Amino acid sequence: MCINAHKVYMCINAHIHVVTYTLIKILVLRVETVGQKNPSDSNKQGKPVHMISIAGEIFETKVLAVILPMFAIMESLSFLGNFYTVTSIFQTPLNYVTSIIVIFFSLLGTYGTVKKNRFLLHLSLLAPITIIISTIQFLIISKTSLQTIYLISGISVLGISLLCLYTSYRTLSYLQTLQSSISETRERIKSEYTVELIDVVKIYKIGPIEVPALNGVNLKIKKREFVAIMGPSGSGKSTLLHIIGALDRPTSGKVIIDGVDISTLSNDELAKLRNKKIGFVFQAYNLINRSTVLRNVELPALIGGTSKKERIKKAIKLLETLGLSDTIYRKPKTLSGGQQQRVAIARAVINDPEIILADEPTGNLDSKSGREVMMYLRKMNRELGTTIIVVTHDREIAEMTDRIIHIRDGKIIGEEVLRRKET
Numbered sequence: 001m002c003i004n005a006h007k008v009y010m011c012i013n014a015h016i017h018v019v020t021y022t023l024i025k026i027l028v029l030r031v032e033t034v035g036q037k038n039p040s041d042s043n044k045q046g047k048p049v050h051m052i053s054i055a056g057e058i059f060e061t062k063v064l065a066v067i068l069p070m071f072a073i074m075e076s077l078s079f080l081g082n083f084y085t086v087t088s089i090f091q092t093p094l095n096y097v098t099s100i101i102v103i104f105f106s107l108l109g110t111y112g113t114v115k116k117n118r119f120l121l122h123l124s125l126l127a128p129i130t131i132i133i134s135t136i137q138f139l140i141i142s143k144t145s146l147q148t149i150y151l152i153s154g155i156s157v158l159g160i161s162l163l164c165l166y167t168s169y170r171t172l173s174y175l176q177t178l179q180s181s182i183s184e185t186r187e188r189i190k191s192e193y194t195v196e197l198i199d200v201v202k203i204y205k206i207g208p209i210e211v212p213a214l215n216g217v218n219l220k221i222k223k224r225e226f227v228a229i230m231g232p233s234g235s236g237k238s239t240l241l242h243i244i245g246a247l248d249r250p251t252s253g254k255v256i257i258d259g260v261d262i263s264t265l266s267n268d269e270l271a272k273l274r275n276k277k278i279g280f281v282f283q284a285y286n287l288i289n290r291s292t293v294l295r296n297v298e299l300p301a302l303i304g305g306t307s308k309k310e311r312i313k314k315a316i317k318l319l320e321t322l323g324l325s326d327t328i329y330r331k332p333k334t335l336s337g338g339q340q341q342r343v344a345i346a347r348a349v350i351n352d353p354e355i356i357l358a359d360e361p362t363g364n365l366d367s368k369s370g371r372e373v374m375m376y377l378r379k380m381n382r383e384l385g386t387t388i389i390v391v392t393h394d395r396e397i398a399e400m401t402d403r404i405i406h407i408r409d410g411k412i413i414g415e416e417v418l419r420r421k422e423t
């Protein structure tokens, strides 16, 4: 390609660079918060990262979002032969190859900037690097031919490419600090509480009648805690358990399970959460009487997609742990109440849930069997670190847990800490 024949394009090229610089200047003037430290901008050593932000986005990212598409547009025009850029300095086909590299990585970087994808942004560095190499080559030629316009244009391109590298570097370090701060926050929320209820209200509607079951419940339950909920009949204990277990949705308020606000989950995701994270134990056992004990226990694992060999092995091991190895092929109806409740516990824990919700698990049992069931729950809590919430009317049963929460008229009215959890 002959350089002289494209002199007029060079002029336009230089002008476009000047216009771009002007646009960036205008952007600078539009900066509202100059040099203000973003609260989340601190690197791992706690050193603040000084950023300028425009409408919630850092200034450097905005500049990058202008430069990269501009590279792509100019190189596309150059590729089509309508325009002269620094990559045109190379002989065909090298000029086409360099143009394609710049177009491809600039577009990739533009997408990465919008999506805040660090991997794509790293790749996009190839675009300014290719332009810088081409510019150096270009400047050497323009210097010897003493074409001032080429010199201005080359320096202008070099400036923009360096600005592109700098803004990429700033955007990448900003994204890194942002991501580590997000994961730190997530980790903190996750590790601190398994269950968090904020201002939870539940009103049942029966025709025109409204029955308030929960009236603004605030509750936090830590990982590995073993908690009892006590209160008079109709005070909202079962409703509370159903809401924690995502069996029912609150009328208002937030339910956060393991750091996730469950109101944001779809019905499928809720079903998955119930199957994988939560194990339910009910007063009436809710076992399938047509099926054997083994079949009852393995059912949630079957739904969860565990292989047959693995789920049978696990179910047998669990039934052994719960002292039920000789009942495996019997039907639930032929077992005692205590045995049936232990089958229900085995079924609740087969998927290794992080939380067990038990609604009066000892309600139908004599006090000896009731204590036995509680001992097994205590064992799960100690050995597997399962968070357990038990609803009970029985003070003796409640005293086997770490904390008793008292509820009345749909409100938490107090709590008793019985054992401090070693963390």
Ligand SMILES: Nc1ncnc2c1ncn2[C@@H]1O[C@H](COP(=O)(O)OP(=O)(O)OP(=O)(O)O)[C@@H](O)[C@H]1O
Binding pocket: 204, 205, 206, 211, 212, 213, 231, 232, 233, 234, 235, 236, 237, 238, 239, 240
């Ligand atoms: N499905 C429902 N439809 C309408 N009202 C309901 C429903 N479930 C519960 N309620 C009402 O909500 C209130 C709380 O009921 P909930 O079953 O949570 O109480 P509870 O503390 O578990 O009582 P109990 O100790 O008797 O099991 C009660 O007034 C009850 O009548």
Ligand SMILES: [Mg+2]
Binding pocket: 237, 238, 239, 359
């Ligand atoms: Mg109840």
